[in-house]
Amino acid sequence: MNLDGLDGFTIEVPSWAYGNSGTRFKVFTRPGGPRNPYEKISDAAQVNRVTGLANRVSLHIPWDLVGDWPDLRAHADKLGVRIGAINSNLFQDDDYRLGSLCHPDAAVRRKAVDHHLQCLDVMRQTGSTDLKIWLPDGLNYAGQDSLRGRQDRLAESLRTIYDAMDDDHRMLLEYKFFEPHFYSMDVPDWGTSLLHCLALGEKATVVLDTGHHAPGTNIEFIVMQLIRQNRLGAFDFNSRYYADDDLIVGSADPFQLFRIMSEIVAAGAHRPESGVNFMLDQCHNIEEKIPGQIRSVLNVESALAKALLVDQEALAAAQRAGDVLGAHQVLMDAYETDVRSALADRREARGLPRDPVRAFQATGYAESVAAERVGGTQAGWGA
Numbered sequence: 300m301n302l303d304g305l306d307g308f309t310i311e312v313p314s315w316a317y318g319n320s321g322t323r324f325k326v327f328t329r330p331g332g333p334r335n336p337y338e339k340i341s342d343a344a345q346v347n348r349v350t351g352l353a354n355r356v357s358l359h360i361p362w363d364l365v366g367d368w369p370d371l372r373a374h375a376d377k378l379g380v381r382i383g384a385i386n387s388n389l390f391q392d393d394d395y396r397l398g399s400l401c402h403p404d405a406a407v408r409r410k411a412v413d414h415h416l417q418c419l420d421v422m423r424q425t426g427s428t429d430l431k432i433w434l435p436d437g438l439n440y441a442g443q444d445s446l447r448g449r450q451d452r453l454a455e456s457l458r459t460i461y462d463a464m465d466d467d468h469r470m471l472l473e474y475k476f477f478e479p480h481f482y483s484m485d486v487p488d489w490g491t492s493l494l495h496c497l498a499l500g501e502k503a504t505v506v507l508d509t510g511h512h513a514p515g516t517n518i519e520f521i522v523m524q525l526i527r528q529n530r531l532g533a534f535d536f537n538s539r540y541y542a543d544d545d546l547i548v549g550s551a552d553p554f555q556l557f558r559i560m561s562e563i564v565a566a567g568a569h570r571p572e573s574g575v576n577f578m579l580d581q582c583h584n585i586e587e588k589i590p591g592q593i594r595s596v597l598n599v600e601s602a603l604a605k606a607l608l609v610d611q612e613a614l615a616a617a618q619r620a621g622d623v624l625g626a627h628q629v630l631m632d633a634y635e636t637d638v639r640s641a642l643a644d645r646r647e648a649r650g651l652p653r654d655p656v657r658a659f660q661a662t663g664y665a666e667s668v669a670a671e672r673v674g675g676t677q678a679g680w681g682a
């Protein structure tokens with residue numbers, strides 16, 4: 300089984316996956332939860348330690364604000380990970396009730412733009428190159444504000460941020476079809492995100508969060524189309540059954556994850572030089588956090604491994620011959636291949652544990668942080 304395509308493939312994990320989280324009904328706390336960004340990075344480093352796949356951690360500002368960024372960077376370095384995308388946060392401030400970058404009041408827009416200038420500064424100090432923007436702006440009622448006017452304001456705000464970026468910076472613009480607003484979102488879909496990116500310039504790319512589409516959307520089509528335009532900047536991987544469920548990647552629909560990774564492989568976008576940042580965006584509510592992240596990372600690896608097994612020549616021949624069932628069978632043969640022992644062998648050959656979840660549990664890390672991390676307030680989704 301040739302899995303060489305996995306060489307150099309990495310996944311970025313989110314700092315907010317490790318803190319306390321829940322739903323709008325209940326946030327659960329548990330012993331050993333990280334109390335600050337340093338402890339979140341320490342937890343994230345455990346995922347990399349046993350998988351060898353997750354060497355970057357995304358931060359969310361201001362959730363992950365610290366006084367000394369070079370010190371946080373050094374802490375990450377020491378643990379063998381780097382700081383990845385810097386996420387701005389436009390959804391936890393009273394001033395943003397009617398929007399942020401699209402707000403009708405220029406003073407509020409300025410405040411939201413300034414927040415991004417602060418994020419750019421964090422990037423300079425942490426060595427990050429990706430500024431990730433998810434825009435929670437939108438409307439709940441028809442007529443509440445001008446749909447068109449909001450797009451114009453957004454274009455202007457994004458332009459100011461884009462022009463402040465360094466040459467090696469990228470802007471990652473995430474879309475979401477609903478929530479927190481329900482009549483319209485200001486960046487509801489990949490088309491809107493792409494149009495803004497095209498207007499801004501080459502350093503602006505689209506983020507595809509797998510939970511941000513209407514049910515039934517063909518996500519792999521969007522992946523293919525964005526790659527064709529060279530504008531697929533990043534994924535936010537998670538699973539969903541209903542809305543933005545943020546469940547473990549590949550848990551709800553592993554076949555969809557395989558179809559997505561097949562489009563990635565077909566375009567060679569799994570290779571590091573493609574510039575696609577494979578990030579996770581998950582919130583574990585009831586399951587253990589570090590093992591949950593390990594599971595997700597392994598599910599992405601497994602979907603990629605299967606996608607690498609697709610016999611591209613046989614597929615192309617069947618497609619040319621109009622052999623509908625034959626072409627479909629080529630894909631299914633790859634999807635139905637059991638790659639578990641080949642991946643375990645690969646890990647072993649690299650000095651990694653064959654079973655990363657069990658290996659993590661055997662370290663006793665969870666028990667030792669539960670004993671150490673007493674006092675202080677545990678950080679959570681939103682803290």
Ligand code: LRH
Pocket residue numbers: 315386433473475508535543580
């Ligand atoms: C919005 C979102 C976005 C945020 C994250 C916490 O639903 O996907 O990426 O930054 O959740």
Ligand code: MN
Pocket residue numbers: 433473508535580
């Ligand atoms: Mn997301």
Ligand code: MN
Pocket residue numbers: 508510511543580
């Ligand atoms: Mn989301």
